[in-house]
Structure formats: C-alpha cells, structure tokens
Amino acid sequence: MASRTTHPVLGTRALNRATLARQLLLERAPLSAHDAVAHLLGLQAQNVKPPYFQLHARLAGFRPAELAGLMESREVVRMVTMRSTIHTHTADDALTLRPLVQPARDREVAYFRKGLVGVDLERLADRARALVDGAPRTMGEIREDLLQEWPDADPQSLSVAARCLLPLVQVTPRGVWGRSGQVRLTTVENWLGTTSPVRAQPVDDVVLRYLAAFGPASVKDMQTWAGLTRLREAFERLRPGLAVFRDENGVELFDLPDAPRPDAGTPAPPRFLPEFDNLLLSHADRTRVVPPEIKGRTWTGNQAHCTLLVDGFLAGLWKLEGRELTVELFSSVPARVRDLIVDEGERMVGEMAGGTEGTNGTEGPAVVVRFGAIPR
Template identity: 50%
Template sequence: MLGDVTVLDTRALNRATLARQHLLERADLGVLDAVAHLGGLQAQEPQEPFVGLWSRLREADPATLDALLTARRVVRMHLMRRTVHLVTATDALAWRGRHQAMLTQRMLGVYRRELAEVDLGELADAVADLLADGEPRTAGEVGKALAERWPGPSPRTLGDAALTELPVVQVPPRGLWGRTGGALFTPLARWLGAEPHPPSGTGDLVRRYLAAHGPAATADIRAWSGLAGLPGEVDAVRDELVSFRDARGRELLDLPDAPRPDPDTPAPVRFLPAFDNAVLGYDDRSRIIDDAHRGLSVAGTRFVLLDGRVAATWTVADGVLSVIPLRRFTRADRTAVGEEARALAVFLTGGRGRVRVASSRT
C-alpha cells in the first residue's frame, strides 16, 4: 500500500495484461468479438493478425477473419499511432473522427515543408472526387493523379497526405490469409455505407483501452492511441474507475470489475506477432519487456513470452520457425517453447514446417 492506495508491482501488472489480452488462457471468443475486445489488432504487416489471434483464441481459423474482411465487418486502416490496425467496422466509424487531428499532425511531421502551399481541405476534396467512381487505387496512383493540380510536392507525398485527410480503408485481398500485394484504398464511407461519426470525448476510448490493457496510466493510453488531450476523456469516466499506483508512483486507472489475477498465476508460453499491442500499447512497457530489449519492440520483431515476459524472438524462413533466446533457457524452458513453436509451425505451414530453438544466450 502507498498511503491508502494499493501498489501493483511489475508482476501483478504483467498478469493483468496477460489476462486482458487473452494470453494467460486462450479464449472461447469469436474472431469479431476478439478484435473488438482488443480494440483492434496491429496490422502493419498484413499476415501478423492471424498469429495474434492464434495465440489468443481456442478457435482461430484464418478463413473466419478472411470472411469478416470480405464481408466488410472488419477493416484495415491507419488509426492508432497512425499505424495500420485491423478494427471492427463499428469501431472504424466511431473512432476515425477522434483520430483525425493526430493523423494529420503525424503526417505533417513528415511532409510539412513539401505541403506548405497545399490546402489540406482542398486535397481531401480532390481525392474524394478521384475515388468517387468506386475504383480502389494505390497511394502511388492517387499521388500521380493529384500531381497535375499540385506539381510541387512529390506524388508520394501527395498520395500519403490525401489518404490521411480522407478517411479510407485498405480493401481485400490485402490482409487475407496467404495473400500478398500492394495496398488499395477506397473511402471508408463508401466501403461501409455509412459516414464516420463526429469526434467524441465521452470516455469510451478510455474504457475500451482499460478493458484490454489496464490497469494503466494516462501516459499508457496516449502511447497506445497516439492521441493528445486525453484528460477530458479520462475525467468523463473517472468516477467509474478505480485507482492504483505502480512501483514508480504513477497513478494507474482501471475498470473495477476487470480481471487482476494473482501475480503467482502460471503463464504459458505465447508467441506474439510483430508490433503486437500487448507490448506496444504502453508508455511503460516494463510490465512485459525488459528495458534492454525495448528497442526491439518498434523494429518489427516477433516475440516469445516465457513466464509472461519477452524472453526470445522468432522468425519463419524457408519453412523453418526459428526461436532465438534473449536470455538463458533451462531445459524445461526449451521444452515448453519448442512445444508451442511446433504448434505454431503447424498453423503457419499446414504441418510442413520445422522448428529450431537456438542455443540459449549466456
């Protein structure tokens, strides 16, 4: 206790995170409900969400997610942190307006000088007119078409900026199981048959984040969403929340009835895809990854959790799933990691893959 406030140590926060993320025990959830609960899946690499769901659900048939994408019940779009996320259609419409200012600012952080003479409102109108024929286009095609009107900036800059200012989605086959190909964009409103909602500060984003990531500080919510100005949203729901402290003395907020397991609860081996929000969704990531390895979390590295913490990385190449420890493995560690790796290899390759667990680092 710190005064009359309970202190949650790193292990307590770890177990809470694993429980919320369905990494402590695989859930009997449908894919759509899982995507909704998690507040979206990071999908910068198109095939990674399939691994994220496989590690979290008892049933994670890739065909189910494919069907949701083609039926437009789940969409791929730039959202949190201006990275590509897989979100439900409902969340896409509810959250896109809330993220617009952040998306614009992050885009201008890259292209501000090139776009100094470009009116972003006119740019959004122009790309809306371009895409009004219903034909999805690549960012390159959009940029080349707009360059006739704005010859100063590069087509790449114009394409990226225009597709930031107009709410758009990436359409299938991008993101389907085993499919490759560039991103094709179409307006969100056309794809879903409804306009995005106006920005809302009702606190729903805070509730949703805490359900999947809590207990957490407001800095953690900002790190996940990329949004500034969150105190208003926190204040809108503060009376509904409970408060803790972490070992650093930060205030942590949480939903009162959300799971906070005993810190000694056993945690199974889990394989995480690149950029998974179980790691990236926090400002303070020490609950799941050592500071010495934090840099790997933004490099597209895939992680292996052992006793709930990042303990190894993994790759797949030429039909071989390779595990590279980040610390010394005991014999029991190698056995447990190997078993989960073989199950994942079966999922990824239909049983044709092999597994290699490298020697432990000293």
C-alpha cells in the first residue's frame, strides 16, 4: 500500500468543483431525465416536487412533464432505499439497489423489536405482500390488516416492519407532477411486472457508480450515502484501479482515474436546489459544499428548506409561492452575483411554474424575485 505522503491533496474548492461536475451542477447536461436519475443513483424524494427541481438544476431543457411521463410509464419509481428515505429510482435500480441496502432495513426492524414481541417476521412479510400485491394499499390499511393477526403488537412497529421487510413502491398518481394522490403501496416486483429473481447490484459496481456521481470520496462518505457499514473491503478490492487522494485533514479519498476534477477556479453558476438534495446529504464530511460556519442553517426544527448555491457552496435559502421567489442570503454578495441569482431564479420559476399550471413552460405572469428572509 502506498504511503500517505504519496497521495495528492485536494483542497476544499477542488473537492467542491469535482463534486459539482459529477452532480451536473457546473453546467447543465444534455442528458435525458432517465439517464440523469441513473447517473445520480436516484433522487431523494420525501416530497413529490424535489426530484423535478433537482433535475431542472442539472439538465438542459428539462421540463416536469418528462419525469412525470417516466413515473406514469413505470420507468422510474418512488421507494425506500438509501438511509431509509424515499428515493426516485430507475426501474432497474429499484430492483437491484433495494436488495443491496436490505441489511440496513433489517437493522431498522431490530430497533423496533420491543413492539414486535410474538410477531413472526417471515409470516408478517408474506401476509403484507399478499395484501399489497392484491391491490395497492395505504400504510394504514396494511397496519390494520397486520393488527388482525397480531393485535397486541405495537402498530407503528408493524408499519416499520412491513416497510423494511418488503420493497414497497408508491404507485402513481403519487409522485406525478401536477397531480395528487394518496400514498398507496405495492411491491416493486408487482408494480414492474417482473417474475425473475431480484438480486442486489454487486457492491463493487455500486462503489464505482457512487464515485462517478459523488467522488472523490472516502469510505465513510459512501457509507453515509448508502446507510450501510463495512464497505472498506470493497474499496480495498478496487484500490488498484482507483485514483487515491487525501483531503486537507488527511482523510483518504478514492476516485475514478478518468473522472472530471476541474480546476478549483472553475466558475460555478448559482443553482437553486430543493429540500433534501443528495448533494448536501451524501458525504460524511459536507464541508466540500457546506461551509462550517453555516452548518445547520438549512433546517428549522424538522423542516428542511430549499437551498441556494453561490460559487458552488451553500449560500442561502429560497421559497417559491406562485411565481414569487424569495431568496434569503446568509451573507452579502456583489451586485453582479445578485444579478446572476435573479437570472437563474427567473429561469427556474418561469420553466417550473409553467409546468405546475400544466402549460409545460409557456409564458405566464411575470416572475418576481426578491431578497429577504424567507417565510418560516
């Protein structure tokens, strides 16, 4: 193994620019929504709209109807995967990433074991699968059915067990832009009509995909993204074919040899990101995007705010109401940067608010961008 002194050091700005390049945030990419979702290994999606805004910030010519169409054709789906959170995945990734993170879901069930005394988990999974494959069900309906067999169990623990033991997807119209729908669930196999045995993506392949989308990164970074442990063995197997660096704190970082690592001085345009964007959630050390002095500013209680990048780093929050965009900056910026923020904000609202109204981006009322405290 090479000594640590032989590994080049990547400063914070160099890491920032490399990550932005992988995340398609230095310049909008000419990719389809499907290919972007695959490249990014999914889009965090606790709420319906964030995946659409994530793609708008990254793709040239993106309109909400494109992702909505993929949802309706079942080429992408919404389901619990990394970090026990809802993600929008391609159909292929939904089938193969969920088995990869199943050990973490099993640990989650174990955390609720006190509420599952006397519950046969294999029987629970079989009963819940039969119920949701018969027809998509709400979590309340699943819980009530399970309580018929285990009336003394804790209702929340039964819900957690069903959600963790089964690969449940949220069926449409939930997740479709411009439509509304209650969360109803069925298994991913049933929704996608597959009868073939589902196998996890090889962990080594996922490491390489993670580095392509989030690198350069440490073992702990990927473990944070995936919600998994014990990934070092995979990195060590891959080490001979990887580029190895260190950050300014001496942490070892791995990367694909030919992946883009732009100069630290590469311009980074303002970008409006929604709440729960994986850019801010997929590294153990987030200082490559989040300056230490503003750590925690993107949350109020348990509410996550939409975020603004300026010069590649978290620099403010935003909130959209109709066609009025409020931007709250954490510190002052030059007038020319404010102009760039306004231009990007007007573009986002003009293109995305049009999609909300069903006009697919056609002109509407004037967009208003104002600077001030966002409404809490």
